[in-house]
Amino acid sequence: MPGSPGSNQSISARLSELAQHLLPASHVAVLTGAGISQESGIPTFRGPEGLWRQYRPEELATPAAFRQNPRLVWEWYDWRRCLIADKSPNPAHYALVALEARIPEFTLITQNVDGLHKLAGSTRLSEIHGNIWQVRCLDCGRVGEDRRVPLPLLPYCPECGGLLRPNVVWFGEPLDVDILNQAQLALQQAQVMLVVGTSALVQPAASFAYWAQKAGALIAEFNLEPTPLTGQVDFSFLGMAGELLPQLVTATFGA
Ligand code: BV8
Numbered sequence: 107m108p109g110s111p112g113s114n115q116s117i118s119a120r121l122s123e124l125a126q127h128l129l130p131a132s133h134v135a136v137l138t139g140a141g142i143s144q145e146s147g148i149p150t151f152r153g154p155e156g157l158w159r160q161y162r163p164e165e166l167a168t169p170a171a172f173r174q175n176p177r178l179v180w181e182w183y184d185w186r187r188c189l190i191a192d193k194s195p196n197p198a199h200y201a202l203v204a205l206e207a208r209i210p211e212f213t214l215i216t217q218n219v220d221g222l223h224k225l226a227g228s229t230r231l232s233e234i235h236g237n238i239w240q241v242r243c244l245d246c247g248r249v250g251e252d253r254r255v256p257l258p259l260l261p262y263c264p265e266c267g268g269l270l271r272p273n274v275v276w277f278g279e280p281l282d283v284d285i286l287n288q289a290q291l292a293l294q295q296a297q298v299m300l301v302v303g304t305s306a307l308v309q310p311a312a313s314f315a316y317w318a319q320k321a322g323a324l325i326a327e328f329n330l331e332p333t334p335l336t337g338q339v340d341f342s343f344l345g346m347a348g349e350l351l352p353q354l355v356t357a358t359f360g361a
């Protein structure tokens with residue numbers, strides 16, 4: 107299999123091989139995870155310095171945890187918001203903006219809630235797990251942006267006074283059905299799919315590459331380490347997304 111993990115071709119030769127598939131592609135889908143923001147200084151979930159390290163996801167990123175202890179859950183999200191507030195997109199985010207400008211039907215599906223893809227200028231963007239800068243009212247359902255750092259210990263709805271929650275998808279919560287349908291369509295139509303910086307553990311996002319591959323897409327994974335996906339992909343690039351993705355853009359469209 108070309109460019110597969112075992113091949114001893116150089117990375118630039120494998121990137122050029124992938125570029126030959128990317129250049130003529132009219133439909134491209136990209137899935138990103140926390141790894142694409144790691145070089146911006148935002149800890150990933152499951153890495154050694156991971157966000158989940160201090161806490162277990164089941165303890166915090168669930169509706170039950172919020173019902174039981176909204177203060178603790180908000181403390182964790184507020185700590186993450188303060189951490190993210192002064193971080194900027196890195197070359198990997200900008201490389202995807204460059205691809206979006208050059209590929210007719212480009213869809214970026216992100217699991218990240220940090221908002222860095224939007225900040226970098228991505229517009230064909232689907233934030234399937236929500237956005238940490240948005241809040242949702244438990245009473246009137248109002249969704250709005252709230253960029254206060256820090257937040258009041260418990261934030262309340264400016265409209266009705268109801269308790270606010272982060273507008274993100276927690277474990278055990280379904281993804282927005284329209285967003286999921288849009289993603290599924292993009293994955294069905296993709297000729298090439300890039301999977302960047304995700305441990306491919308959380309469903310349904312971890313199945314997206316299989317869906318695309320079944321529909322005929324060529325799959326390229328970019329990660330620091332192998333994942334459950336690596337054995338199935340057409341190209342596996344082990345390295346920093348902030349280095350590899352700009353090299354892919356240059357290999358495909360020139361400097
Ligand atoms: C649902 C938002 C159904 C909140 C997140 C048993 C089997 C299968 C599934 C389940 C199961 N039990 C429960 C489930 C379902 C569950 C699930 O998948 N659990 C897993 C843990 C087994 N899924 C759900 O609950 C989903 N909903 O299934 O609903 C349903 C249907 C109808 C009605 C009711 C219910 C909802 C899941 C969404 C959870 N929300 N986040 C928040 O952020 O606080 S998940 C969170 O982890 C992130 O959003 C992200 O999506 C996810 C995965 O993390 P990654 O992004 O992959 O990050 P990670 O740290 O893991 O990995 C980073 C990677 O980057 C590493 O590989 C690393 O090597 C690499 N990297 C690091 N640096 C770099 C790099 N790569 C390149 N360059 C670098 N520089």
Ligand code: ZN
Nearest residue numbers: 243246263266
């Ligand atoms: Zn309200």
